[in-house]
Amino acid sequence: MAKPTVVVPEVGATAACPCPGTTLFPYPPPRAGIVTAAVRRKCLQVDLGAAAGLLGAGAWGVESMRASSPTHAKAAAALVDDDHRAAWMVRHPSALDKFDQIVGGVARASGSSCSSTYDGTLSPIVNDPDAAFMSETMRMAVRSVAKHFPTAIVSGRCRDKVFEFVKLAELYYAGSHGMDIKGPAKASSRHAKANKVHDRLVELTRSVPGAKVENNKFCVSVHFRCVDEKMWGELAETVKGVMREYPKLRLTQGRMVFEVRPTIKWDKGKALEFLLESLGFADCNNVLPVYIGDDRTDEDAFKVLRRRGQGVGILVSKHPKETTASYSLQEPAEVMEFLLRLVEWKRLSRASLRMQQ
Numbered sequence: 001m002a003k004p005t006v007v008v009p010e011v012g013a014t015a016a017c018p019c020p021g022t023t024l025f026p027y028p029p030p031r032a033g034i035v036t037a038a039v040r041r042k043c044l045q046v047d048l049g050a051a052a053g054l055l056g057a058g059a060w061g062v063e064s065m066r067a068s069s070p071t072h073a074k075a076a077a078a079l080v081d082d083d084h085r086a087a088w089m090v091r092h093p094s095a096l097d098k099f100d101q102i103v104g105g106v107a108r109a110s111g112s113s114c115s116s117t118y119d120g121t122l123s124p125i126v127n128d129p130d131a132a133f134m135s136e137t138m139r140m141a142v143r144s145v146a147k148h149f150p151t152a153i154v155s156g157r158c159r160d161k162v163f164e165f166v167k168l169a170e171l172y173y174a175g176s177h178g179m180d181i182k183g184p185a186k187a188s189s190r191h192a193k194a195n196k197v198h199d200r201l202v203e204l205t206r207s208v209p210g211a212k213v214e215n216n217k218f219c220v221s222v223h224f225r226c227v228d229e230k231m232w233g234e235l236a237e238t239v240k241g242v243m244r245e246y247p248k249l250r251l252t253q254g255r256m257v258f259e260v261r262p263t264i265k266w267d268k269g270k271a272l273e274f275l276l277e278s279l280g281f282a283d284c285n286n287v288l289p290v291y292i293g294d295d296r297t298d299e300d301a302f303k304v305l306r307r308r309g310q311g312v313g314i315l316v317s318k319h320p321k322e323t324t325a326s327y328s329l330q331e332p333a334e335v336m337e338f339l340l341r342l343v344e345w346k347r348l349s350r351a352s353l354r355m356q357q
């Protein structure tokens with residue numbers, strides 16, 4: 001596995017990670033005084049072991065693979081009765097229906113910061129991970145949001161690849177589950193480094209038709225969306241075998257994908273927290289951080305917002321799911337509508353401020 005070198009959101013530059021607990025990142029952090037010792041302590045306190053999506057030894061296999069399968073999700077959803085769904089919607093109401101409530105707590109003249117994941121949030125889920133393109137209308141919506149609010153995309157993918165899909169230089173990008181962060185600027189053209197684990201997984205999964213191994217620079221994804229369910233057990237055993245060869249790696253699971261990651265104490269939650277601190281939004285009560293995500297690994301970010309009592313987490317899901325997010329949206333189309341509402345809210349706030357002056 002390649003050693004993460006990088007990190008951080010400083011306009012136009014990459015710099016160091018705020019989490020000095022690991023020697024994998026260079027230190028000190030980029031902007032003295034912005035990332036404080038208290039922040040670093042907070043980073044280290046987050047209990048990764050309890051993070052949703054982190055699979056303990058032996059806890060993963062065909063059953064957990066089934067849980068992330070759309071066919072099984074649909075079957076499970078069919079069993080969910082209307083009362084259950086209605087109760088879930090009360091706990092996680094639509095962010096569109098509750099838009100006024102969401103922005104209501106923030107002073108009119110102030111703002112928001114917006115973070116979102118890529119797959120399943122800004123782009124629809126498709127079989128081929130290399131073909132998860134974003135629509136032009138979604139790109140325009142994200143561009144508009146970024147004009148008004150600091151906007152970040154936090155993804156399990158490698159940063160360069162997310163940039164290739166999104167193509168907006170004005171955003172913050174946090175790739176490899178937030179391990180590789182860069183602020184608005186022309187994104188780096190550095191290519192993802194092939195690494196031993198990636199090559200080993202490619203070699204060993206060749207016998208499983210439909211399996212696809214993706215190099216996300218500091219992480220590796222093993223996709224089983226196109227693998228016949230009969231082969232899932234074999235694939236899980238193969239991945240498990242490679243994990244035994246590399247005991248310093250850990251395994252998490254997303255939507256029909258195994259995600260092999262280094263055991264460093266870093267995740268999307270810490271990336272979000274780091275972005276907030278670096279942007280100077282950590283203790284602002286007149287800024288509304290919004291995090292929108294669809295995957296188990298996004299729960300780390302939702303938990304951070306809950307713990308801080310700051311901002312809102314929005315889960316993108318058509319079906320009721322266990323989540324720490326406060327609100328829900330059903331699909332990327334609703335995400336786009338929500339983003340445009342944020343832009344409109346900002347425009348109206350500005351106009352009303354001008355009238356008062």
Ligand SMILES: O=P(O)(O)OC[C@H]1O[C@H](O[C@H]2O[C@H](CO)[C@@H](O)[C@H](O)[C@H]2O)[C@H](O)[C@@H](O)[C@@H]1O
Binds near residue numbers: 223257
């Ligand atoms: O953090 P995200 O931006 O949500 O990335 C998480 C994973 O997303 C991608 O996989 C998912 O989307 C694919 C394309 O729609 C789909 O085929 C796959 O089944 C999904 O799990 C990406 O390819 C992974 O590397 C990311 O870890």
